Amino acid sequence: MKNQLKPLITIITVCYNAALTLEQTIRSVIYQTYDNIEYIIIDGGSDDGTQGIISKYDDNIAYWISEPDDGIYDAMNKGLSAGNGDYYYFLGADDVLIDSCIIERIITENSFNNCFDVIYGKVVYDNNKMFISSLGLKSLVLNTLHHQSALYSKSFFNNFKYDQKYKVIADYELTLRVFTGKYSCLKIDELIAMCSSGGISSTSNDIVNYIDAYKIRASYVNNVINIILLIIGVANSVYKNKMQCKCINIKTIL
Structure with a gap:
């Protein structure tokens, strides 16, 4: 039965060869003051x-x-299948929760209810x-709802799994579903x-991402x-890349 006062928060971390950063991620979760957290880690068969x-x-x-997987979104789908929470939150293997009380504050200080x-x-x-x-x-x-800034109710994933053919921006579909659907936020x-x-999205090709976004949007507009x-x-x-080049040139001249 769902606990109205203390909903179960499932936090999922997916990783591969994350030995340099994973421990601080884990510690930021397990030392939360909120005492109804289910923590799940899906590792892609790391060898480090x-x-x-x-x-x-x-x-x-x-x-x-x-175990080996077919990429980050396959691993995230595995995490969703393993979870039992009322709400789901994804935390990258090189990310940390901002402090030990953040989950408790979200639940107790923000007019939260199920x-x-x-x-x-927000994230920094x-x-x-x-x-x-x-x-x-x-x-x-584009994606205006940062994955590490959002908790999603379990019901949200009843009819949704990440589309594994999009290697970088499959989570953009979540944003589209929220914006175009009748969801309470x-x-x-x-x-x-x-x-x-230095996450995967920061090193990917912007043009390819916009083309993938076009394909994802096809079901919504x-x-x-x-x-x-x-x-x-x-x-x-294109404009952003030009501005970055100008900044580099100016720094080189200075």
Whole structure:
């Protein structure tokens, strides 16, 4: 039976050869003051000592497995299948929860109740840049709901699994589902996690990501609008790259 006062929060970390960073991620979860957390780790068959680190905290981990997978979203789907929580949260193997009380604050200090499908806030990167998640028209162009800033209700995943053919932005479909669907959302003024600035999305090709976003959007908007959004996205990527080149040139001159 669902505990209305203390919902079970399932936190999922997927990893592969994450021995350098995983321990701090684990510690940020298991030392939370909130006492109704189910922690799941899905390892892709690491060969760098990652399993040894996980085993060290075996008593604090509800479920973990180490086996080859078909990429990050396959591993995330495995985590969803293994979980029992009322809400699900994904924490990268090189990310940490912002402090030991953050989950408790989300539950107790933000008018939280189990009627919300999505609860979202902010994250900060290790280069001090902040990502403030939002939902709006911009969500149709790119992902405005950072994965590490959001908790999703269990019911949200009843008819959803990550599409493994998208290697980098399959989680963008979650944002589209939230924005275009009739879901109840709670935006909170909380910094939830510190994230690595060197994640998979930061090293991927922007143009390829916008094309993948176009394919994902096909189920949510009509084709004319989708083409316009693709053009906007690609133009934004080109402009951003030009501005980065200008900054590099200026620094070189100085």
